[in-house]
Amino acid sequence: MMDQRSQRKQREVEARRDEILCAAERLFSKHGFFKTSMVEIAGAAQFAMGTVYRIFKSKEEIYISLMEAKSEELFQLLEEQMAQADTALEKIRAVIQVKLAFADRNRDFFRIYVSEWSGFEWTVKSAFGNRIWKCYLSQITLVADVVREGIRRGELQRVDPEAVSLAFHGMLNSTMYVWVLQSNPSESLESKGKILGNLFLNGIEKPIKKK
Amino acid sequence: MMDQRSQRKQREVEARRDEILCAAERLFSKHGFFKTSMVEIAGAAQFAMGTVYRIFKSKEEIYISLMEAKSEELFQLLEEQMAQADTALEKIRAVIQVKLAFADRNRDFFRIYVSEWSGFEWTVKSAFGNRIWKCYLSQITLVADVVREGIRRGELQRVDPEAVSLAFHGMLNSTMYVWVLQSNPSESLESKGKILGNLFLNGIEKPIKKK
Amino acid sequence: MMDQRSQRKQREVEARRDEILCAAERLFSKHGFFKTSMVEIAGAAQFAMGTVYRIFKSKEEIYISLMEAKSEELFQLLEEQMAQADTALEKIRAVIQVKLAFADRNRDFFRIYVSEWSGFEWTVKSAFGNRIWKCYLSQITLVADVVREGIRRGELQRVDPEAVSLAFHGMLNSTMYVWVLQSNPSESLESKGKILGNLFLNGIEKPIKKK
Amino acid sequence: MMDQRSQRKQREVEARRDEILCAAERLFSKHGFFKTSMVEIAGAAQFAMGTVYRIFKSKEEIYISLMEAKSEELFQLLEEQMAQADTALEKIRAVIQVKLAFADRNRDFFRIYVSEWSGFEWTVKSAFGNRIWKCYLSQITLVADVVREGIRRGELQRVDPEAVSLAFHGMLNSTMYVWVLQSNPSESLESKGKILGNLFLNGIEKPIKKK
DNA sequence: TATGAATGAGAGTTCATTCAT
DNA sequence: TATGAATGAACTCTCATTCAT
Numbered sequence: 001m002m003d004q005r006s007q008r009k010q011r012e013v014e015a016r017r018d019e020i021l022c023a024a025e026r027l028f029s030k031h032g033f034f035k036t037s038m039v040e041i042a043g044a045a046q047f048a049m050g051t052v053y054r055i056f057k058s059k060e061e062i063y064i065s066l067m068e069a070k071s072e073e074l075f076q077l078l079e080e081q082m083a084q085a086d087t088a089l090e091k092i093r094a095v096i097q098v099k100l101a102f103a104d105r106n107r108d109f110f111r112i113y114v115s116e117w118s119g120f121e122w123t124v125k126s127a128f129g130n131r132i133w134k135c136y137l138s139q140i141t142l143v144a145d146v147v148r149e150g151i152r153r154g155e156l157q158r159v160d161p162e163a164v165s166l167a168f169h170g171m172l173n174s175t176m177y178v179w180v181l182q183s184n185p186s187e188s189l190e191s192k193g194k195i196l197g198n199l200f201l202n203g204i205e206k207p208i209k210k211k
Numbered sequence: 212m213m214d215q216r217s218q219r220k221q222r223e224v225e226a227r228r229d230e231i232l233c234a235a236e237r238l239f240s241k242h243g244f245f246k247t248s249m250v251e252i253a254g255a256a257q258f259a260m261g262t263v264y265r266i267f268k269s270k271e272e273i274y275i276s277l278m279e280a281k282s283e284e285l286f287q288l289l290e291e292q293m294a295q296a297d298t299a300l301e302k303i304r305a306v307i308q309v310k311l312a313f314a315d316r317n318r319d320f321f322r323i324y325v326s327e328w329s330g331f332e333w334t335v336k337s338a339f340g341n342r343i344w345k346c347y348l349s350q351i352t353l354v355a356d357v358v359r360e361g362i363r364r365g366e367l368q369r370v371d372p373e374a375v376s377l378a379f380h381g382m383l384n385s386t387m388y389v390w391v392l393q394s395n396p397s398e399s400l401e402s403k404g405k406i407l408g409n410l411f412l413n414g415i416e417k418p419i420k421k422k
Numbered sequence: 423m424m425d426q427r428s429q430r431k432q433r434e435v436e437a438r439r440d441e442i443l444c445a446a447e448r449l450f451s452k453h454g455f456f457k458t459s460m461v462e463i464a465g466a467a468q469f470a471m472g473t474v475y476r477i478f479k480s481k482e483e484i485y486i487s488l489m490e491a492k493s494e495e496l497f498q499l500l501e502e503q504m505a506q507a508d509t510a511l512e513k514i515r516a517v518i519q520v521k522l523a524f525a526d527r528n529r530d531f532f533r534i535y536v537s538e539w540s541g542f543e544w545t546v547k548s549a550f551g552n553r554i555w556k557c558y559l560s561q562i563t564l565v566a567d568v569v570r571e572g573i574r575r576g577e578l579q580r581v582d583p584e585a586v587s588l589a590f591h592g593m594l595n596s597t598m599y600v601w602v603l604q605s606n607p608s609e610s611l612e613s614k615g616k617i618l619g620n621l622f623l624n625g626i627e628k629p630i631k632k633k
Numbered sequence: 634m635m636d637q638r639s640q641r642k643q644r645e646v647e648a649r650r651d652e653i654l655c656a657a658e659r660l661f662s663k664h665g666f667f668k669t670s671m672v673e674i675a676g677a678a679q680f681a682m683g684t685v686y687r688i689f690k691s692k693e694e695i696y697i698s699l700m701e702a703k704s705e706e707l708f709q710l711l712e713e714q715m716a717q718a719d720t721a722l723e724k725i726r727a728v729i730q731v732k733l734a735f736a737d738r739n740r741d742f743f744r745i746y747v748s749e750w751s752g753f754e755w756t757v758k759s760a761f762g763n764r765i766w767k768c769y770l771s772q773i774t775l776v777a778d779v780v781r782e783g784i785r786r787g788e789l790q791r792v793d794p795e796a797v798s799l800a801f802h803g804m805l806n807s808t809m810y811v812w813v814l815q816s817n818p819s820e821s822l823e824s825k826g827k828i829l830g831n832l833f834l835n836g837i838e839k840p841i842k843k844k
Numbered sequence: 845t846a847t848g849a850a851t852g853a854g855a856g857t858t859c860a861t862t863c864a865t
Numbered sequence: 866t867a868t869g870a871a872t873g874a875a876c877t878c879t880c881a882t883t884c885a886t
Contacts, residue, residue: 033245034245037879037880037881038880038881038882039848039880039881042848047846047847048846048847048848049847049848049849049881049882049883050845050846050847050848050883050884051845051846051847053881053882053883054845054846058881058882059881059882089416147415150415154417155416155417156415156416156417157413157415157416157417159406159409159410159415160406163386163403163406163407164406164410164415166385166386166389167382167383167385167386167406167407167410168382169385170381170382170383170384170385170386171378171379171381171382171385172378172381173381173385174377174378174380174381174382174384175374175377175378175381178377192374195370195371195374195375195378196378198370198414199370199375199378199411199414200410200414200415201414201415201416202368202413202414202416203409203410203411203412203413203414204358204361204367204368204370204375204411204412205300205366205367205368205412205413206365206366206367206368207418216865220870248854248855248856249855249856249857250854250855250856253873258871258872259871259872259873260856260857260858260872260873260874261857261858261859261870261871261872261873262870262871262872262873264856264857264858265870265871269856269857270856270857427886431849456666456667459875459876459877460876460877460878461875461876461877464852469850469851470850470851470852471851471852471853471877471878471879472849472850472851472852472878472879472880473849473850473851475877475878475879476849476850479878480877480878481877481878511838569837572837576839577838577839578837578838578839579835579837579838579839581828581831581832581837582828585808585825585828586828586832586837588807588808588811589804589805589807589808589828589829589832590804591807592803592804592805592806592807592808593800593801593803593804593807594800594803595803595807596799596800596802596803596804596806597796597799597800597803600799614796617792617793617796617797617800618796618800620792620836621792621797621800621833621836622832622836622837623836623837623838624790624835624836624838625831625832625833625834625835625836626780626783626789626790626792626797626833626834627722627788627789627790627834627835628787628788628789628790629840670858670859670860671859671860671861672859672860672869675869680867680868681867681868681869682860682861682862682868682869682870683862683863683866683867683868683869684866684867684868686860686861686862687866687867691860691861692860692861
């Protein structure tokens with residue numbers, strides 16, 4: 001009985017969290033962190049200010065929770081899809097597809113994510129900066145591991161896995177950000193993915209000697 | 212005589228501009244645009260508030276002027292070095308070297324530049340957003356032209372020049388940002404450049420058929 | 423229950439409005455609109471700045487609300503007293519008495535009212551200027567109507583009602599302002615009213631022919 | 634020789650004073666005292682800020698000098714015209730005509746003059762307030778003297794000269810202000826003067842017994 | 845527990861006045 | 866003497882956070 005009640009409570013709190021994060025996502029995406037006020041967030045989420053502050057201890061906390069939640073979601077999707085791929089090449093192509101599709105479904109989030117990918121505004125407050133940074137780092141590590149494994153299995157050249165993964169994400173993010181900004185993307189998700197996959201795997205140089 | 216005096220005036224105004232921009236660069240880099248106040252900028256530049264406002268009409272104007280000035284400087288360096296290179300491959304390697312060296316000399320600026328590369332916080336205010344965006348666009352166009360020429364001359368594969376250039380800059384920026392953040396870069400400038408150059412030109416896949 | 427609470431809220435907000443207006447009245451009267459700061463108003467009303475801004479959206483809004491509230495109050499007194507008078511002459515004498523008594527009770531307000539009667543500082547910002555102007559216009563129209571009726575009923579000469587009403591208020595205001603400024607009015611309210619009434623009704627010329 | 638040079642100096646200073654006052658008049662009339670800046674005044678008068686401050690020690694000084702200069706001019710016109718009139722009635726009509734004509738020629742000044750007739754914004758700083766007040770007082774006294782003389786000579790009723798003069802100017806000013814505000818005055822100067830003259834001399838009541 | 849009014853420090857910007865040139 | 870750049874206090878208004886109800 002007590003259990004049931006506390007479970008309902010739990011679920012309610014979760015639902016509230018989501019509603020607030022959802023409202024914040026839209027607003028941050030539209031106006032940026034600093035030009036979005038707590039009154040706006042509370043209003044959009046249909047809660048009183050006090051209620052918002054009961055769930056999140058500050059505006060920054062909302063921002064970071066938003067990043068963490070979505071990053072976690074994306075990370076799990078990445079892991080799932082990568083588990084189904086065998087070779088490093090397939091895994092890398094999977095990462096591209098998953099991220100592109102995710103960006104397409106979460107355009108508001110992605111505008112924030114890419115913009116703040118460096119965590120620049122947060123670097124001072126290291127406690128917050130670190131949490132944001134981890135969101136990026138987890139993905140970079142994930143791909144770095146794939147690269148490392150690919151090298152070991154002879155599928156990939158002997159490159160620096162971390163450096164290459166970092167560059168890979170920069171490539172992806174810059175492309176996706178511009179793509180997300182366009183309201184009517186002229187080119188499809190697929191073609192973008194193919195371009196990036198080829199670029200990352202084979203580069204742009206023309207293979208000169210193919211006897 | 213009149214000329215001399217007005218020239219000195221001119222130089223003094225320039226010097227003031229630079230001092231303010233320099234102070235702003237440091238502060239924006241450390242705290243971000245919104246957490247840096249005009250009082251701080253004025254104080255760091257050793258001027259009274261009114262003096263700062265005599266030279267820049269708003270805080271945004273300082274920010275944008277900073278971006279424009281440094282971007283222009285970087286752009287000219289890029290053009291100079293590219294003019295001395297013959298092939299597309301050489302030009303691309305030149306871009307990487309120049310940007311890395313520039314980032315190394317302008318660490319504060321680069322933290323701002325990469326952080327805000329998407330211009331996200333500015334997109335709302337289109338007048339300002341456009342000016343920021345142009346700073347990035349000029350570089351993307353520059354490299355896209357190199358790629359186009361390289362394809363025409365048979366040096367590069369038939370890729371989408373704009374898409375590839377965008378990805379190239381994302382790759383560079385993400386790498387440089389992390390590199391700039393490290394106070395004691397363990398790896399040298401050269402090696403970073405080599406890694407990125409190889410990645411962009413040849414990708415990471417192991418060339419399978421080499422009979 | 424809900425009703426009671428919301429009613430109390432309503433009353434509290436009203437009380438706050440009044441306290442702020444009251445403080446502003448005193449300060450505007452003493453230092454004028456531009457030399458009175460919001461900090462001073464908030465301080466005098468014993469509220470934090472934010473509270474003042476919750477109730478009035480700007481300093482101008484306070485000023486205009488003050489004018490409108492008091493003007494409305496005066497206007498209603500005028501209407502009441504005029505309703506009890508039969509002839510135009512009686513009505514005009516009633517207007518004089520009511521305005522003098524009101525000015526006596528609201529010395530601070532009257533200093534502002536008369537000073538700014540022309541709305542000069544406001545004419546530029548038409549939106550605000552109009553609201554101020556209406557405060558004066560309503561009274562001028564009121565008296566103009568009385569004059570018109572008086573003419574119709576043969577009590578008054580065939581004069582231009584609007585022009586005469588305007589002059590009438592100028593006469594009243596100038597007299598009242600000086601009177602209000604004197605801390606210890608040497609002459610009584612009554613005698614001032616009589617003088618103005620006679621002046622407006624009969625002029626100052628000696629009726630020459632009275633056979 | 635020395636005399637000539639110092640005389641020229643004197644004349645130059647006078648010319649500067651006039652240019653500044655002229656510029657200030659236009660600007661104060663358009664935007665009000667507080668919304669007109671010294672930079673604007675200096676710019677409009679084609680002088681450097683320092684030069685303006687060499688001639689007037691503050692913005693307030695410009696304002697008051699402006700009032701004093703024009704008031705003095707008006708006062709002399711009034712004295713001249715009144716000297717040519719014999720009876721009190723003629724003198725009063727002369728005052729009306731002169732003021733109306735002066736207002737017509739000095740519309741900018743009159744907007745300021747009437748708006749600030751009460752000196753309200755200045756009352757705090759008594760030193761300044763007094764100087765402004767004297768500008769009004771001189772006219773009131775002038776007319777009060779005429780009224781006193783008129784009573785002595787049996788032309789006017791036994792009224793309070795000061796009170797009546799004050800009311801007279803209030804009447805005039807309110808009428809003139811509205812008239813000055815209208816860009817295309819529909820009614821002529823003459824007719825306005827007649828209305829005010831009749832009102833002041835005979836009132837609006839219909840003389841009842843005229844056998 | 846939920847509310848949202850109250851808080852007040854702090855923001856960007858202006859401008860009367862000064863003073864080195 | 867004339868200049869106009871430099872000054873910095875003071876302005877209006879915002880908003881993240883708190884807390885009495």
